[in-house]
Amino acid sequence: MSNEVKSLNEECGVFGIWGHPDAARVTYFGLHSLQHRGQEGAGIVSNDGGKLFSTRGLGLLSEVFKNERQLNQLTGQAAIGHVRYATAGTSSVDNIQPFLFNFYDGDFALAHNGNLTNAKSLRRELEIDGAIFHSNSDTEILMHLIRRSQKETLCDRMKEALNTVKGGFAYLMLTEESMVAALDPNGFRPLSIGQMVNGAYVVASETCALEVVGAKFIQDVNPGEIITINDEGLKVEHFTEETQHAICSMEYIYFARPDSNIAGVNVHSARKNMGRILSQEASIEADMVVGVPNSSLSAASGYAEESGIPYEMGLVKNQYVARTFIQPTQELREQGVRMKLSAVRGVVEGKRVIMVDDSIVRGTTSRRIVNLLKEAGAKEVHVRIASPPLRYPCFYGIDIQTRKELIAANHSIEEIREMIGADSLSFLSEDGLINAIGLDFDAPYSGLCMAYFNGDYPTPLYDYEAHYQATLKEKTSFY
């Protein structure tokens, strides 16, 4: 499914480095490889001898950093950066991270990937106690908790604060003395550590960022860990021992870049396996396998390889689509004017097509693509989805918070097939997904979070509990 049309968004990517003379520039390139995790805004904070410098803005990284001068102002040997995902409406530069705080006793920068489940109640308690918030973001909460902690050392104050917030979080912090990374007790979001040739330590949401900056992978940040990096090296501690892996399965299915490894598993390979197992679970006779670009190409090639059916480029995505301000009118759309995705008539005409996609959210995109293929002359279109049906919201950092948005929450497979106009439709099984990824943590589902598929949330929902109960009763609205 193409990135532009899917209503699945994740909350951000982070990157940090300690010990490199060109820290902000390396951070730029690291963030650049994480741009797929967030396009709403970006920022970098650097540390030059204890004084922190910040630039942040709305839009793509390349829109925020338009010239060398901006980057050159971010001097120093350490930096952290953040890319923020695109939500509709209330985008404001106030919410763009990393947040930079200036205190009489030193500067402090903070970046966050994830979603807290007790943010609302914590915020209210803090405000009643005189706290002032400057953004709508959950992220500031941690800062208030740290500043108000009565513990003696900064590290102890951080640990106390990390035990107070609940949900999914990967934090990256920068102070005069050190860079600190911390991951929630379930490890919902990926966070990895690498090292550059010159010894500089690098922390990134995905390993692709390590590769892009030429850093060697050292270790993943594990659930409940707080890792401090400074001139003396890297120190691993725990803020809690009550941990249990529940890695977001959607990272493997859709979000992460295919060249990243999560918990040691390559994302492209996992997707290819999803395609292979899907082919075993839901084989059908056809003339070709077509993947929906770009995220489903790995799964499609796995399906093709396993089934022996040729893999063809039956759909082409316009690579210049990103920044178009002109849209077809409804009338033109009815006349068949398309912009983003084209079916290749010369390839699919008269053929039986297996169309492989990574997931179905609302179903509207699938219906549109099936339609495109049929208009281009495909005789049959068999849709194969390389993940189980999405049926439940996520509260740990993916932007699906109601069941209304999920076609599979209220419709049978057969109903969905009819709605999207496919000749057949199959989804990968939950076991198929778990086997394709192949983790082996001693935890439910081998260490994956499968809540979107089966409602089995690995933590209490806190402030979202009422909302969750309400959305269980909602009907999907299909359009």
Place this chain on the structure above:
Amino acid sequence: MSNEVKSLNEECGVFGIWGHPDAARVTYFGLHSLQHRGQEGAGIVSNDGGKLFSTRGLGLLSEVFKNERQLNQLTGQAAIGHVRYATAGTSSVDNIQPFLFNFYDGDFALAHNGNLTNAKSLRRELEIDGAIFHSNSDTEILMHLIRRSQKETLCDRMKEALNTVKGGFAYLMLTEESMVAALDPNGFRPLSIGQMVNGAYVVASETCALEVVGAKFIQDVNPGEIITINDEGLKVEHFTEETQHAICSMEYIYFARPDSNIAGVNVHSARKNMGRILSQEASIEADMVVGVPNSSLSAASGYAEESGIPYEMGLVKNQYVARTFIQPTQELREQGVRMKLSAVRGVVEGKRVIMVDDSIVRGTTSRRIVNLLKEAGAKEVHVRIASPPLRYPCFYGIDIQTRKELIAANHSIEEIREMIGADSLSFLSEDGLINAIGLDFDAPYSGLCMAYFNGDYPTPLYDYEAHYQATLKEKTSFY
């Protein structure tokens, strides 16, 4: 080979429509699907009851047309548009097409894809005779020839002018009364005609643009044809009978979108065939086939399918790379910082890789990619090029005009292999290319232009003859 690094550029794409109430908007979407043919500038001229309106500018189509208002000013039922390819240095809005000329006896717009071989001498003759040119482009020449012709009708004046210019050209013209398309006697550049549901005629450089605007393919414009479209329909005439097909083979290999058909042959399918035949001609034992994104993916999948070796995503292109103003310093590059293309360690580490690319120009890109794969742990890298070695310049519209830029002009295959650091290297044969495309025109090479490979130019070189003789003596400079 990724678009950004290749020094192959083509001269432009054109799109026109006659008979649609929303002509400029349809032209926008048509051009949008031709954006890969030129990113330096774009323009649209519309015809509203004989008065022509124009907007043009530097940059991508989406940078030229930033809002609805701009498009809405281009009223009328007919329009032509143009995207211009990116050259270094002297880019000026003066050269952006379509050119719009206002005469006391009516407006005239003109767009051009190709390159004239007698432009320099024609221009000089015209200037001596008092003509004033306003651009560096060849395109204006035709306008001067038409205005100075003594023939009675506009059509006869056009025909006379079209017989005076030599080389590769696909012209699109718009006047009060009609839209006119014309193609050189060898048909170097593709040009196709379609029809929309409402009857509007559409002309486009590639059939992908017809698909994108929902138009049905009607016919290709054939060599030597001048086609007039107006409210009475479409009229096909010839300005010359001395024609012979010599379709640019690089359109199939690299330029055209995979979803386009040229002379009835689908580009993706042709590329897949190139990969298949390459596999037959140059097989080797390996663990995986990796295509260089995006243009070599079809050939790579053909190679994989034919060889039975798995097709893997061993290289990932950053989809946000297009508009970055920040570059790694030399020092960072040496530390391994990369931006555009990443090798996927999790896929290629310890493996024997067949890397399929569409072509080699200077060789620097190939060397870089081989190096990327080796740094990511590939045990062996076997480079397979899905076209014959490029050895001669092109004078019909591709931006290679000296042999210096072509590594294969002066080096043996074995020398090139060593220079790019590959474990083995093979190119597709000329016959293999001709068979993969599979045209069957009654012309040399079945109707393809193969001059870049063998120096067999289908026309005299006119103003370029001396330059050509000089470049034959040049040595390739490899860096």
Place this chain on the structure above:
Amino acid sequence: MSNEVKSLNEECGVFGIWGHPDAARVTYFGLHSLQHRGQEGAGIVSNDGGKLFSTRGLGLLSEVFKNERQLNQLTGQAAIGHVRYATAGTSSVDNIQPFLFNFYDGDFALAHNGNLTNAKSLRRELEIDGAIFHSNSDTEILMHLIRRSQKETLCDRMKEALNTVKGGFAYLMLTEESMVAALDPNGFRPLSIGQMVNGAYVVASETCALEVVGAKFIQDVNPGEIITINDEGLKVEHFTEETQHAICSMEYIYFARPDSNIAGVNVHSARKNMGRILSQEASIEADMVVGVPNSSLSAASGYAEESGIPYEMGLVKNQYVARTFIQPTQELREQGVRMKLSAVRGVVEGKRVIMVDDSIVRGTTSRRIVNLLKEAGAKEVHVRIASPPLRYPCFYGIDIQTRKELIAANHSIEEIREMIGADSLSFLSEDGLINAIGLDFDAPYSGLCMAYFNGDYPTPLYDYEAHYQATLKEKTSFY
């Protein structure tokens, strides 16, 4: 009268320099001091060893030249520049000057201030003969005439062309070998020559530009002169001997900067004299004299000085008004919301005010300002205009081409007084104006063009004759 609200616009300013290592930069500062002569667009062409380089664009000079890099590309020891006046609607970068033409036998740049009266017929003749125009501007015509001339030397070709065009023109041309300035036989527009400390020659529309670049005034370009400047110095020739001074009187009244001298007369001093004579011609008892900022402050201070009535700042112009995109709604305007000009209640309340303005075009601005003063509590407002009533269009470079736009064309002084709500109204007499400026050329009106006041045009009107006869019958529309 404030610049923003007046519907009087002039056609441009020019600046050129020969013999300075930083020619383009000096041209930038020269043009900057001429910005009041045109805000629609600006451009500079430099000459580096015969090769000309050009940058031009829409908007203010500071919008066209946004960074040092742009200026640094304009290398060379000579340059000419142009600022273009703002017209509504068809603004296009194609019309921004200097025009740069590339010929096989050398580059040629051309800038123009003025208006030709036989442009339309010349253009049609040229087009019938095969010429192609690329702009709507008159300026290109001279280039076509020069290129088509059969004379032997470039200078002779220029002279022939300059004798073919009619009307008001100040041309500045730049070629490999020289910079050439030429002025029409009546010298409607000012054009002066100066010299910098290093010997570089400078040509400019107004002497204020000479001062700003530190150049010493050498001489005015006289009617019918063609002046060639090159490395050997400055050579003055005539393209015609049939000359007669008719300097545009509006330059003194309104257009030119107060620090410029035209034909040796300082503009501020001329305006102060206009105020003085106006005071003698139309004295009245009052408490204060108030000038309409900025253009009427000189005249107002002359009036005050002569009359002995105190000069006060009763009107204040917001200096930040230039680039505001937000306007008061009609409702807010009715509630008294103002932006550009404020009357100073603390100064005028309860007082009898003499309001001095430079001229009245439509009358709407005068009415508005009288109203402002009365709302701020002025007891009486006596309007004194420091020029005679505008009654006839201009065809030599000022943008009033119909009598409809001129309130005085069809209304008596008493009618105008009533329409603008003044307690009394007087204009400066024609003789008063001539005496205030104090030229003494042997020509009608001592060498001034007074046509706007009395219809006495110093030349035939050619292509405008019919238009002129028609406009004589039009009624003023007052709103």
Place this chain on the structure above:
Amino acid sequence: MSNEVKSLNEECGVFGIWGHPDAARVTYFGLHSLQHRGQEGAGIVSNDGGKLFSTRGLGLLSEVFKNERQLNQLTGQAAIGHVRYATAGTSSVDNIQPFLFNFYDGDFALAHNGNLTNAKSLRRELEIDGAIFHSNSDTEILMHLIRRSQKETLCDRMKEALNTVKGGFAYLMLTEESMVAALDPNGFRPLSIGQMVNGAYVVASETCALEVVGAKFIQDVNPGEIITINDEGLKVEHFTEETQHAICSMEYIYFARPDSNIAGVNVHSARKNMGRILSQEASIEADMVVGVPNSSLSAASGYAEESGIPYEMGLVKNQYVARTFIQPTQELREQGVRMKLSAVRGVVEGKRVIMVDDSIVRGTTSRRIVNLLKEAGAKEVHVRIASPPLRYPCFYGIDIQTRKELIAANHSIEEIREMIGADSLSFLSEDGLINAIGLDFDAPYSGLCMAYFNGDYPTPLYDYEAHYQATLKEKTSFY
């Protein structure tokens, strides 16, 4: 002295309105007339039924509000706005006001003009107590104090907070229920209240803003007052009774717009009086009086009127200078290239000139202007400054905080005269200034703050005391 070159800057302007359907738009026009008080940034917060909406950004108001859409998003019947003054370097959108705070119990917006003298110690105390600040601005402090106050009503919490902060402040606050204005106990900064035709109340830093939006002046906000405006009208209270007028005299001399009244005294008239008294105190024989545009024109005309010497436009300021990115090189400056200010040779050549300026800070500007006049041929230049010598820093909102920047702090009048190259130099006396303004409050200096001239600060200096003692020992650096 021209605005661009003077190193005197004031901290901001504020504007607010309650009870108008187009509140944000009226605020835009009000702020537009206060733009001279700050060009670094601007913002508006509107109140629509208790929900506050905000837009703010760097640059001029017209750069922050670029289109109607932005303004239309600020719905509601009340709004407050702010323009911020330009400082070098650390400008960040985080510091642009009004600040908008979202609390669980309602939104709160805050704008501030002035400078606190105990900001540093208050901030440190608050941070130690867990407070987090998001800007470098003093303004946030009041918000923290209000939120932490234990008083019962919001109004009492505000009063407590207003009694905690010290120095110069004019606050404007907006909540769901009301708009609140408060002024420090000395009334350093002006703040006035007016009423529009429809009954809406308006608060503004200067009365010119009342005039511009068509509001009638009601009253000044007096020292120590807190004024609450809501749907029930206007309520005046005091947060302290210990007040004593010390209105900033620089407002009259330089900052305020000439059409504003401060404490009932028109600024233009005060300046004209300064010129008149200066003429009495320091008369000299000369040919003309020339004012430095724009701020010294009133004083110069007063001087001319009183002395009977003609007032001439001997200096012209380029009105397009504001946004120029291109600057003369040092070499060009030495060759006499100027941009901003020109001396009018045609006026001053061979004449004895009295040059009237409002003040001297460093002296570099005065030296430059004297030099300009002499280069343009002035025979003598007698400098008359319409205020006493600046010798002491300001801690209440003007950006002079060290004596190093003040030439008069360490040099005698005769030394300064020699340094600026004038033939004679005189300053207005302190008594002359007090008499020219003519306040009659029962307070030292009739109610003016004269500290910049005599070091007599009307309040303790708190956090600045040490800094002040140190700067007393500094030497002026003149360059």
